[in-house]
Amino acid sequence: MQVATPGAFFIQLDVYTEPTQYLVKVHARRTRLSLEIKHQQILVKVPSNCPTDLIESFLRKQQHWIKRAISKSSSVTQFHRNYQSGEPIWFKGEAFTLDIHTQCHGSAVIVNEQDKTISVFLSAKVKHTARQTRKLLRAFYLEQAQLIIPDLLSACEQKVGLHSSSLDFKFYQWRWGCCYQSGKVMFNPLLMAAPIEKIECVIIHELCHLKHMDHSRSFWALNRRFCDQCHKTKQWLKAHHQEVYLPPV
Numbered sequence: 664m665q666v667a668t669p670g671a672f673f674i675q676l677d678v679y680t681e682p683t684q685y686l687v688k689v690h691a692r693r694t695r696l697s698l699e700i701k702h703q704q705i706l707v708k709v710p711s712n713c714p715t716d717l718i719e720s721f722l723r724k725q726q727h728w729i730k731r732a733i734s735k736s737s738s739v740t741q742f743h744r745n746y747q748s749g750e751p752i753w754f755k756g757e758a759f760t761l762d763i764h765t766q767c768h769g770s771a772v773i774v775n776e777q778d779k780t781i782s783v784f785l786s787a788k789v790k791h792t793a794r795q796t797r798k799l800l801r802a803f804y805l806e807q808a809q810l811i812i813p814d815l816l817s818a819c820e821q822k823v824g825l826h827s828s829s830l831d832f833k834f835y836q837w838r839w840g841c842c843y844q845s846g847k848v849m850f851n852p853l854l855m856a857a858p859i860e861k862i863e864c865v866i867i868h869e870l871c872h873l874k875h876m877d878h879s880r881s882f883w884a885l886n887r888r889f890c891d892q893c894h895k896t897k898q899w900l901k902a903h904h905q906e907v908y909l910p911p912v
């Protein structure tokens with residue numbers, strides 16, 4: 664019996680003429696196989712010591728679902744951030760328009776709530792416009808997070824009855840929050856792109872990890888007692904990821 668190892672593999676499915684690539688991730692604590700389509704790629708999560716035959720028959724059984732899911736994900740229009748004027752830029756759950764001004768006296772980011780624009784002013788010294796725009800936008804989100812999240816956190820702590828020991832911020836690509844054994848909580852400043860109630864949902868989720876450091880049933884029972892919006896929040900963050908994430912240039 665051949666046992667699955669993590670990595671990329673190919674399988675010939677009846678629904679496709681060419682062999683299809685799939686990624687395998689091995690999780691020691693997992694008991695069943697799971698399947699998802701991530702960035703139009705097939706991802707199979709398996710328990711350790713899972714026979715490769717079992718993965719292949721599982722993929723064959725699910726092939727019609729796989730085909731539908733892949734074509735659905737590819738029909739979603741792809742957005743590419745180029746850091747140019749006119750692009751959408753999210754702030755507190757609203758899509759603003761990015762407006763870039765070059766050759767200015769200094770650098771700044773200004774939010775105009777009235778005409779829903781976020782203007783980036785770049786000094787005449789700036790050589791790489793896109794890179795500098797990204798840098799200023801990240802600094803803007805961090806500043807907003809430092810301004811708004813501490814109060815949201817204490818309100819959520821009151822609500823949940825669990826208190827963090829410290830708060831910090833870190834930019835991640837696919838993570839929104841993080842909770843450490845020490846009681847420290849960490850949030851992604853890009854959360855400031857999301858509506859406030861979604862930010863609160865992420866905060867409550869992380870606070871619940873102070874009691875349960877896993878995603879066990881008891882964790883979810885506790886999380887649901889204070890907020891049952893996790894699924895919707897996750898959907899929002901996923902659906903807006905391309906517009907929210909600020910890719911390096």
Ligand SMILES: [Zn+2]
Pocket residue numbers: 868872877878
């Ligand atoms: Zn979690």
